[in-house]
Amino acid sequence: MNGQAKDVLVEKLAEALADITGGEPPTVCSPEEPGGQHRPDAVLEASLDGQRYRLVVDFKQSVFPRDAREALWRHRNSLNQGGMAGHEAMPVLVAESISPGARDLLRKERVGYFDGDGNLFIAARGLYLRLDKPESRKQSRAVNNVFSGQRAQVLHAVWGRERDWFGVHEIAERAGVSPATASVTLAALERREWVEARGSGPSKERRLANPGALLDSWAAYQSSAKPKAVRHYYVRSAAYADLQRRLDDASERTGVRYELAGISAGQVHAPYLSGVSQVACRATGGKPLQAMLEEVGARPVREGWNLGVQELRADDQLRFRQRVGDLWVADPLQAYLDLLQSGGRAKEMAQHLRAEKLGA
Template sequence: MSIRDENLVKSLSGALERAGIATEEPVFEVSHCGGRLDCLMHVSSPSGHRRLAIELLRQAYPRDVRDAAWQLENFHKDNSKARDIILMVAAEHLSNGAKADLRRHGLAYFEANGTFYLRHEEWLIDIERPSKPTLRRGIVPLFTGAREQVIFALLYAHNSFQSGLALAELSKTSTYTVSTVLAELERREWIASEGSGRTLRRKVSHPAELLDAWVDAWREQKAPKTKWYFYLSDANDLIGQLADKLRAAGTNGAIFTGSAAANLVVPHLTRTDTVDLIVPPGEAHRYAASLGLKSAEKGANVTLIERTGASTLFTNEHGLTGSRCANPFILYLDLLDGKGRNKELAAQLRQYQLNM
């Protein structure tokens, strides 16, 4: 038994003690006719004595917890006359889908962050805390570099099945990268398939869940940002004037994002007097010079964000302003920065543009 598993069980014991349930020393790797149980723990409270039959996991997704449930059921069959056994999965991280499956099958669960669900006769513990997956060997990080572009392509085309080659073309990545991402999403059971062999096509089966996972990863990304001031001849047309300057300078590659760009897509009747502009990494000062911007930490009305990759995919030209705007998915992610009424605007965008 590893140190990680021992520490996870200690955390579980502490959580039980705080809930008024006394614990005895756990027994690890308990053999039975159907195989081997990871951990057996005797617990008691004024309501009675119970045994927790526990399977221990690290990163747990629906497929993982189904395997664990099978192991627990085998243990239960070997103790079919015992009414004091509570079946439980304990993990360093449980996905939302895994937790939903465990509840649906009446299994208790514990997560290292303190999330705890146990329902058995007169016992009820239901604690939900925000969880953040920890990376381990064998888990493919999905929201980095080219893999993030594949995620975006899948969400962009979430209503239709796509071949691996089509996804590579959409995401501007290699078929190897697409295959890597699809394999990880299949492991997490977020992919639906049709056909086989050369006719195999796939699409996201739970796009809203995948988008929420991208939101969590996006918040952790720290792209370089610099603040600038742009002199306006018309205070109501900041994007239009900047777009004119970009065309006049022959500067390609800049993409409008944030609340000003989102208001062009979903008019929210909220005045925005600042603009966020995505530019290639390392080129903020070149763009600032082309646009005639002045560095200004205070009173700034333009933010240059140095990003590439997914941010540059599926952009849209806005006819009235002549501006190149980020795709609504990127706009949505950028609006979740907590500024002003951005969260409200993001909700509008998700409902009416993303339909998720």
């Protein structure tokens, strides 16, 4: 974070404190040379109801749980060794973005924070300030950038390893991404404390450590993300199970890779609904897909559809599909994510599938 960005955040913090307390904005001071090795980035002094407070500020570009734990140690070490006579000293972490998990941890340890969205927490003797703001698009991108594109492929590969240790190159191969992309993504997962690590350098290994937290965050992102476009078709005189079999047979003859998705996949992995009449799938697009649709007799419709198809750009997006019986099916994780964006009773089905198959 450059100096100008830091100055802007300090000004916003000072204004927020003045607005909430109705007092004068805090005074920005030069940090004193501490007795320990850590020097704070800024110090703000405030006087509220006759009580003097000193906010000892550290800056970060973004903060996730691991960053918050490191900041807790630094702040405590600094406050234990620095001279703060006559002041109520309060550590405050200031960043462009702070994840919800990191904010929870900081509040639990009574360490202050302030971010670019205006989320604020300050706690000391005789003082408790908390301000929660709606998440901006910028904040959402910073926190959720691991849930889309190739990084999501890495997450999917990590999930598939369950609690086994793995290396960067193994995950890169399983996810179909470069080792560099895998490495950056895994480092981001460490900061969020969703994976743990052992060793260092080329021999460093990781494993999934907090699947519940990972899945909760992914589910929250998926529920708010825009669903992918689906084209609707009608296949005449086709019962649900028969249409699935015809689709699989046609895919074999035309060379189209597909997987059942959404409710169709959920019913395979963990049956929940008594009756389903619409088949949902995703498949690689192009002329082979059109040939497959023609073979099953599918015609485009706006209403009354019984076949929904999400067209994919590449086979790589079907990397984690599973063969179940005579059908290709999205794996339980992808089926769960699909259901979170589907209508009707799909969200009930998502929770059932999570409990039955995902174990988190």
